[in-house]
Amino acid sequence: MLRITEFLQPSCIKLELESNKKKDVLLELLSLLQKEGSIDEAQKDHIWKDLLEREKVSSTGIGSGVAIPHKIVPGLKNTIIAFGRKKKGIPFDSTDGQPVTLLFLILGKEGSEAFHLRLLSKLARLLQQEAFREELIRSESPDQILSILHRWEEE
Structure with missing residues (x-):
């Protein structure tokens, strides 16, 4: 079974992003x-x-x-994910015009395009559920984020 939690480490979870602009938030996630x-x-x-x-x-x-920024990266050894949250939201030119509070950055290794798309699709499906998003917003630690993801992946 494909599990998002296999690719997201606690050290790559930031509960309150410092940046207020899209370009800076992307850099902040990459820095993790x-x-x-x-x-x-x-x-x-x-x-x-x-x-x-x-x-x-x-x-x-x-x-x-x-927001789920994503990219296939030549030379990357494994698929990796970073998560960031900004409770007050970040302008992101989203499809609905609303600011972004939850960001998952997915970087896939070359040659894993089909896998990358399945991972992206699974995450997008989970994030369509309001209860899941609310749990992520209310969480208080990286371990809690991982527990929420793990539990929802099981359902």
């Missing part, structure tokens, strides 16, 4: 992955530029306060 050792500085900068270009074409803000 760099500190965790999943990407290096050069990869971080390259991925950030690519994500910004992608956002210019079409926002990854899918509505209901959710």
Whole structure:
């Protein structure tokens, strides 16, 4: 079974993002992955530029306060996820025009495009459920975020 929790480490969860702009939030999430050792500085900068270009074409803000920026990254060893939350919301050019409070950044390894899309789809389906989003917003620790994800993945 495909599990989101296999790709999200507690060290890559930020309960209150500091940034207030889309471009800065993306960099903040990438910095979590760099500190965790999943990407290096050069990869971080390259991925950030690519994500910004992608956002210019079409926002990854899918509505209901959710954004799922994602990218296939050459040279990446494994699929990795970072999660960030901003309770007051961030302008993100979302499909519904609402600010984003929950962000999941997914980076997939080259050659795993089908897997990457399945992971993205599973996460998007979970995030369509208001009760799931509310639990993520109310959570108080990275471990609680992981527990919520694990429980909802089981249902």
